[in-house]
Amino acid sequence: MIYGEKLVENPIRWAMVGGGKGSQIGYIHRSAALRDFSFDLVAGAFDIDPERGKEFGKMLNVAPERCYPDYKTMFAKEAQREDGIQAVSIATPNGTHYEITKAALEAGLHVVCEKPLCFTVDEAEELGQLAKRQNKVVGVTYGYSGHQMIEEARQLIADGALGDIRIVMLQFAHGFHNVAVEENTASTKWRVDPKVAGPSYVLGDVGTHPLYLSEVMLPELNIKRLMCSRQSFVTSRAPLEDNAMTLMEYDNGAVGYVWSSCVNCGSMHGQKVRIIGEKASIEWWDEQPNQLTYEVQGEPIRILERGMGYLHESALAEDRIGGGHPEGLFESWSNLYSRFAQAMVATDNNQTVDFWYPNVEDGIEGVRWVANCVRSAEQGATWVDYE
Template identity: 40%
Template sequence: MSRFTGRSGPVRLGMVGGGSGAFIGGVHRIAARLDGRFDLVAGALSSTPERAAASGQEIGLAPDRTYHDFKTMAQREARLKDGIEAVAIVTPNHLHFPVAREFLKRGIHVICDKPLTATQAEARQMARAVEASDALFVLTHNYTGYPLVRQARAMIAAGELGQLRVVQVEYPQDWMADASALTSKQGEWRDDPARSGAGGATGDIGTHAFNLMRFVTGQAVTSLSADLQSFGPGRQLDDNAHVLLRLADGARGMLWCSQVAPGHENGLRLRVFGEKGGLDWSQENPNRLLHTPLGEPTRVLTRGGPGTDTAKFTRLPAGHPEGFLEAFANIYNAAADAIVARRGGGAVAADAPGLADGLEGMGFVAACIRSSQRNGAWVTL
């Protein structure tokens, strides 16, 4: 039995984007339904009417709740007695703001894929739209949903590492190492500044690495020095970045993100070192967190195992691996908790990334570009 059984009824959910062949749309749908917290009842899954209809039929949406454009969907769903309470936005980056605006102004909660927007100007407009709405806004930096990421954050907040000194985060992939990647559905829009924004790998996966580092350490980045490259022939946006970081409390950091690193599939890894010890976590082996107290042997903490406080975020007993989809579902569950609380008139914020995280991510991308254009000069965020 799910640990969520017994709470108020499922949240009625809509989706914009995520039609046939879209990887991230399928991930959001699985995460939303994993614990029975959401019912997907409406969608504008493609901007092409034929594909929108076919995609809606494929996932079981009623024809009259399958829309050809998001504006019509927002207008009609807001009028329906049983209309959606929340919408998941899983479009290319340039549509995040215009889609979110239509739903926010009608009081419909927004669960948006990252990054926040394509441009900083749109990010500022998004901030105004969120602040003017009574609706919740959740940004799916899903790696913060891993139980042992939450464990690492708690340990650092409790002072188990002491004063932080060094933070290293990396996110290498290899799926864009070949030029043919730009002809795929996932790749072709990511190298288009009009749809992706000014950042390539920095916006796509660098923002994840940056957000993970911020979430776990709790420390802001005050300045950075970046070196961005576009190794793929004919590419308009970066596919590799090396970034040096200065953190608010004096720690120093390094961030590497790359989509042209053969042998790496989804190698997000975070290492944090303080005066009392260090932590090491890898997304490809997420059920283990290495903790090394200074001068002592390394301890292996496991999800749900001794010495951890992760029961709230886990579904299976220790030793039964959980991973990417479950972590994603934890973000959706946090959103559902907040939405259900709002049903009863409560003003509860979601225990998940939101507007502030998105604005910081956009600032990070912009600072990386400014620094790299100035030959790696240090710039403030």
């Protein structure tokens, strides 16, 4: 259980690119990173408008001289300081992730990056190789994976409680963009612009989240081939999709399905992961993240609760307030940032990291999945071998 004591000996000197005034995701990054004394926010290039970024940085108690006009200036100036930054989080639109991550790694910094890492598999693999050469951590903010019941699901499957896995049902289908909200909302406008968002909208924006959760739960399963059909129901979003259906076949004979959508009218989040085995099934829903449904054929349905003693020890390790109290997205992100910090310290000391976290390889896999989905859809929703 986590009681708020420091998890690393010294806080990592940390900066942000993006995440400025009005950025909801920037606030989540800071709230998560600054818990448990793992990181210390000492610098930032928070805004495309330098003065606005400096004023915002001062509100975060960042020294004005360390509020920079852009990331290139920040990396160069911080490298000249004895107390310069050691890590940076990137909370900017998708089209900038590749260049900023590459520059950060070349500057000798650890990185936490919003997904996707970049637009193409070649770029993603380049970043993976660069991270390895530089011996630096790249964490990817698949923020839902820090919920404790994801770990419980992973351990139940590893224990064989479900038997052989047969079906993987995944969805992230909300309804908030059922009309062209991007006409009046800047944070949505760039998401439907291929120059900024990349080759997809909902496949990359929401679909990769449950996909990664399934990879955490089922680390031994590999996609063999897939078929994707995507639609632009709000026609002005074409060629990017606002709805997509992806069928998958795995190397063990299991089958899977991912529904990615922002036009599921009336749905708040609609992110669910259901894993079906030969003996039992489990289901997790992000709107009720403290529960995991465990269904054994022929027995009453069980609702497993976060923080309870009957869970696996690893699922209790990051409990923060005990069973019965509701935890949420901020706790999930805090757990991930704690892992990022411990991985960074271990890597700097040439120690083995013996725990999972969403790393650069997972970021590469997300880019790879989107690329294969787009390739299938562009070929008329045909089956394609997973490359």
